Amino acid sequence: MKEEVTYIAKRYRKGKFSVDKGWKRLNIKPALKWSGLKIAAAVASVVVLSATAAVIYHQYKLNDTIDKPVNESVKPAASLEAVKVIDFENTPLPTVISKIKEVYGVEVVNVPDNAGEYNLSLHYEGNAVDLVATINDILETQMSVKE
Amino acid sequence: MTIREFETYFRRLYLPLGMYALRIVDNADDAEDIVENTFMKAWQIVSSGSEIENFNSYIYRCVRNECISFLRGKKELEDIDSISEICEEVIDTSFRDARIWKAIDELPEKCREIFLMSKRDGLTNAEIAEEMNISIKTVKNQMTKAFARLRESLSTGHKPFFLPFL
Numbered sequence: 001m002k003e004e005v006t007y008i009a010k011r012y013r014k015g016k017f018s019v020d021k022g023w024k025r026l027n028i029k030p031a032l033k034w035s036g037l038k039i040a041a042a043v044a045s046v047v048v049l050s051a052t053a054a055v056i057y058h059q060y061k062l063n064d065t066i067d068k069p070v071n072e073s074v075k076p077a078a079s080l081e082a083v084k085v086i087d088f089e090n091t092p093l094p095t096v097i098s099k100i101k102e103v104y105g106v107e108v109v110n111v112p113d114n115a116g117e118y119n120l121s122l123h124y125e126g127n128a129v130d131l132v133a134t135i136n137d138i139l140e141t142q143m144s145v146k147e
Numbered sequence: 148m149t150i151r152e153f154e155t156y157f158r159r160l161y162l163p164l165g166m167y168a169l170r171i172v173d174n175a176d177d178a179e180d181i182v183e184n185t186f187m188k189a190w191q192i193v194s195s196g197s198e199i200e201n202f203n204s205y206i207y208r209c210v211r212n213e214c215i216s217f218l219r220g221k222k223e224l225e226d227i228d229s230i231s232e233i234c235e236e237v238i239d240t241s242f243r244d245a246r247i248w249k250a251i252d253e254l255p256e257k258c259r260e261i262f263l264m265s266k267r268d269g270l271t272n273a274e275i276a277e278e279m280n281i282s283i284k285t286v287k288n289q290m291t292k293a294f295a296r297l298r299e300s301l302s303t304g305h306k307p308f309f310l311p312f313l
Contacts, residue, residue, distance in 0.1 A: 004240075005297055008166075008247045009266035014259075016175045017165040017248060019158050022183060026157070028150060028190055 080106060080147055081127050093118040096135075097143075104128035107146040112139070148193040148202070156202055157186055164210050166244035167237065171214040171230055181213045207233045243301065250300035254293055261286055262293040 015021075084103050091099075093115040097108045106128045118139065128145045136143055161182060168178035189206055192199060199205050211233060218224035231237050251259060264270045264278065265286075272286045279286075 004244065005247055006266050008244055009251065009263060011169060011173070011175050012248065012251050012263060012267060013175050014252070016179055017162050019161045022161050022179070022186075023154065023157055025183060026187055026190065028153070028194075 080104075080129055080145060083127055086131070091120055092116055093120060093135075096120050100128055100131065100145075104145075105147075108132060108143055109146055110141075110143050112141050112143075148199070150194075153190060153193060156206070160203065160206060161186070162245040162248060163238070163241040164206065166248060167207065167241035168210050168214050170240070170244070171211070172217055177217060181217055182210060185209045185213050204233060207238065246300050247297060250297045254296060258289045258293050258296075261289040265290060 082104060086099065086103050094111070097111055097115070100106065100108055104127070108128075120135075132143050132145050135141070164182045164185070165175075165178050168181045169175060172178050172181065185206060189199070189202075189209065211230065215224060215227060215230060251262065254262060261275055261279065264275045265272070270278065272283050272290070275281075275286045276283045
């Protein structure tokens, strides 16, 4: 045992061979040939996480606002940054996009031709930019938001 | 193979394969890069729809080949026969090394620091005590604790399940 322990100890480096970090570095994403249902489930789970992050971000922004001088005017949020709540249940992506346009008052551009192949179930609280970015991450699309 | 199945293989084999590569290239950075590149190539194959029969032995063979290419590239490969073929003993050693690495990783910070000063840097107990401003008795206690943890982790290890399929 002594020899092998010494061998490993001499080469040991903290943080090396971390399985979690290694897996992240591979950056493997699901292929687009996944069924719509699987994509819906994946989007839903990521969006829930993202929504939580958006809430924290929103609260952080509120706290940040409190720290600002009283005489600094609070500008109305631009529609791109407006935080809204949006819900979908097994909804086709084109309908999701229409709803984003309606709720946030923004345009979603560069929508993929095969958008109709995807259904989404999600509860989201956050801004339109983050929502579309989250969907892009999962579907590997290049959609963007315009005011 | 689904992405989840691939991830399961990755999580099970990443560290043992890293230790296997480490024994060949003798550098943790290089070994880690080799293992990650190998998994990336394997994913490209399986995600294209190709089947890999006995993924476990396949990935070990790939890491071996990557190590050989790496050493050739650095002109450090003197004799290819010096790199053992994949066999039960080689895989056993990689899993055992992985348990040692993990056990060191999981030592309490101070205990790990003292252990590495002794085993990696070759300092005596007195030198460690002086360096860390602690008593020699504390150094001895921490070393005893570290070895107890290592022994425990090695005694609880299981043989890799895929050996019969090699």
